[in-house]
Amino acid sequence: MPLIRLLPDLLISQIAAGEVVERPASALKELLENSLDAGASDIRVDLEEGGIKTIRVADDGAGIARDDLPMALARHATSKIESLADLERVASLGFRGEALASIASVARVAIVSIARGERHAWRIEAQDGAVSAVEPAALNRGTVVEARDLFFNTPARRKFLKTPATEYAHCLDAFTRLALARPQVAMTLSHNGRVMARYPAQDWQARVLAVLGDDFARQARLIDEAAGDVRLYGWAGLPAYAKASRDAQFLFVNGRFVRDKVLSHAAREAYRDILHGSRHPAYCLFLKIDPVRVDVNVHPAKTEVRFRDAQAVHRFVFHALERALAGNQSGSEANAGE
Ligand code: ADP
Ligand code: MG
Numbered sequence: 001m002p003l004i005r006l007l008p009d010l011l012i013s014q015i016a017a018g019e020v021v022e023r024p025a026s027a028l029k030e031l032l033e034n035s036l037d038a039g040a041s042d043i044r045v046d047l048e049e050g051g052i053k054t055i056r057v058a059d060d061g062a063g064i065a066r067d068d069l070p071m072a073l074a075r076h077a078t079s080k081i082e083s084l085a086d087l088e089r090v091a092s093l094g095f096r097g098e099a100l101a102s103i104a105s106v107a108r109v110a111i112v113s114i115a116r117g118e119r120h121a122w123r124i125e126a127q128d129g130a131v132s133a134v135e136p137a138a139l140n141r142g143t144v145v146e147a148r149d150l151f152f153n154t155p156a157r158r159k160f161l162k163t164p165a166t167e168y169a170h171c172l173d174a175f176t177r178l179a180l181a182r183p184q185v186a187m188t189l190s191h192n193g194r195v196m197a198r199y200p201a202q203d204w205q206a207r208v209l210a211v212l213g214d215d216f217a218r219q220a221r222l223i224d225e226a227a228g229d230v231r232l233y234g235w236a237g238l239p240a241y242a243k244a245s246r247d248a249q250f251l252f253v254n255g256r257f258v259r260d261k262v263l264s265h266a267a268r269e270a271y272r273d274i275l276h277g278s279r280h281p282a283y284c285l286f287l288k289i290d291p292v293r294v295d296v297n298v299h300p301a302k303t304e305v306r307f308r309d310a311q312a313v314h315r316f317v318f319h320a321l322e323r324a325l326a327g328n329q330s331g332s333e334a335n336a337g338e
Pocket of ligand 1: 035080
């Protein structure tokens, strides 16, 4: 009898889910990214018990057609790329076609959606690798995805969840990053029935200040510089606003929150001569760069990127930031909106 055999489908998804769905916040991030990729202009998030009991994301995006609903839950099934060429210039937040399948393998998932042009909405449910029939449902616009009882069928993973308060804090971080990344989208976050954050559609300057608060606004410099096809814009906090933690450091590349050594090192260097001691600067910086010059397909969570020319990016970010902090920013577009 052969010893090597294919794993059951559910188990394959649960293993993959280990990379994508670490905790409620990572599931929330995936669902929010899907809503943004669907072109939503208004997204509402409802969490219960830090997202462990329920994560519900409702959007007014393009919706999912009836016949696509089962595919949306299938592994490696996506509407966002078709080829390697697409992958190399991918502009959507998602593209791996893994998130919904992964979440559905470790939670009870229900999707209700109405695609544009359909007369009514449809609903599908998934649990333990089994997908229900598609049933008619009531919904006026967009999509509602609900994930309940995260890790109910993977007790070993469930044990690693922290308290609802801690899981909620991570969910809030995920929500905040995407709120910063997409200021033109109205976003609301509720936890246990209470509204915790609400942002109207606004320009990026207003959104950053709304998220980081009035104190930051009074002690931050506006940056907006371009060199060739690379642009850096955002707000950089002055030394007086420095923090004990790195919590107020946000870096985005092409609308995607990233943790990137090249960029954070450039920022650290720019602050080196003006910020002393062990405090950390606050900043929210957006880098726009031709997608072919950056690889986002490094890790399933997609918070890592790889630049083709890391040195040039480092130099540009360092100098732009240094100039802004010195208060003699070159270029007259410093006050231009997006
Ligand atoms: P990916 O985002 O990488 O394509 P997902 O598993 O997250 O993979 O989603 C699978 C597919 O389901 C998407 O490609 C998209 O077509 C559809 N989808 C998921 N969420 C939504 C949503 N909120 N609105 C519209 N379509 C959605
Ligand atoms: Mg996705």
